Amino acid sequence: xxxxLPVYATSHIYSSVADSDKDRDLGQIKFVDTPWLLEENNQSxxxxxxxxxxxxxxxxxxxxxxxxxxxxxxxLPHLAQxxxxxxxxxxxxxxxxxxxxxxxxxxxxxxxDMEHGQARITGYAPRLEKPRVAFPAAITPHETQPGNxxxxxxxxxxxxxxxxxxxx
Numbered sequence: 001x002x003x004x005l006p007v008y009a010t011s012h013i014y015s016s017v018a019d020s021d022k023d024r025d026l027g028q029i030k031f032v033d034t035p036w037l038l039e040e041n042n043q044s045x046x047x048x049x050x051x052x053x054x055x056x057x058x059x060x061x062x063x064x065x066x067x068x069x070x071x072x073x074x075x076l077p078h079l080a081q082x083x084x085x086x087x088x089x090x091x092x093x094x095x096x097x098x099x100x101x102x103x104x105x106x107x108x109x110x111x112x113d114m115e116h117g118q119a120r121i122t123g124y125a126p127r128l129e130k131p132r133v134a135f136p137a138a139i140t141p142h143e144t145q146p147g148n149x150x151x152x153x154x155x156x157x158x159x160x161x162x163x164x165x166x167x168x
């Protein structure tokens with residue numbers, strides 16, 4: 001009588017290359033992975049589709065390493081904010097990045113499943129580490145520009161919907 005139990009897997013079940021014929025067999029298996037591999041039709045400058053035109057192979061077997069490189073480059077100017085303002089997060093290509101109380105970097109991965117052979121994001125995995133504050137404040141990308149002292153938006157919930165290429 002356990003036919004309706006959910007099935008969970010690691011990111012190893014998804015190759016990051018959309019192949020609806022092979023992926024159709026994955027059915028409703030739930031898995032976590034880097035958001036960059038699951039976001040199709042994203043028109044941001046650093047989307048996989050846009051980078052594939054410039055760097056052939058971005059969608060290949062090392063796609064997760066490209067996402068990590070993008071995050072490493074984008075993280076540097078935000079480290080002080082993440083350190084000095086507990087609860088801050090940065091929406092990266094590998095997940096939602098945040099620092100814990102010991103200034104160790106963590107990431108929140110995207111939950112996904114397969115629907116008709118296509119991977120789709122269904123939410124975000126919970127933090128394994130409690131944030132240093134209950135509700136993290138948000139930063140929008142235009143606020144990170146030099147000389148822009150715009151007021152910060154109101155606090156957001158711990159697991160908000162994740163807009164592409166933004167900083168919270």
